Amino acid sequence: MLKGWLVLKELLRGAAITARHFFVNMTFHTLNLFGVRTKRRGAVTIQYPEERKELSPRHRSLHRVLSREDGKPRCVACMLCVTVCPSECLSVEAAEDDDPEVQKYAARFVVDLNRCCFCGFCVEACPVDAIRMDTGEIRLTAEARAGLELPLEKR
Secondary structure, eight states, rough: OHHHHOOOOOOOOHHHHHHHHHHHHHHHHHHHHHHOOSSSOOOOOOOOSSOOOOTTTOEEEEEEBBBOSSSSBBBOOOHHHHHOOTTTOOEEEEEEOOOTTOOOOOOEEETTTOOOOOHHHHHHTTTTEEEEEEOOOOOOSSSGGGGGGGGGGGG
């Protein structure tokens, strides 16, 4: 008997908390609808994709490889990003460059988003600041798995 009473008491308490949140949020939404400014906004609903929430400056999104002034990738194919990547999702192929100051460049730079854990180690390891994860692109979809292997040319 006592157990049933405690269950009923907790159910009523939970319903009261839910009702309080509902009516408080509804009040603030109604006040905002009529133009009354309040300190609280109530529950926030973002109408995605028409409205987009601002991403944090620390957010790591899709990779991009920066270019030099002549249009070639800034990457010097040192393979540090490939070495430090815990999920082994980067693939870099080096090629000889005509410029004796550069020596080599990344002829092929592929990020496999099927495996990437977006840790940012590749960005931190790059000595020439060639790779970044600041595109702000968060919609990463594809028809097939092969569509999530992004070569340098696509970015």
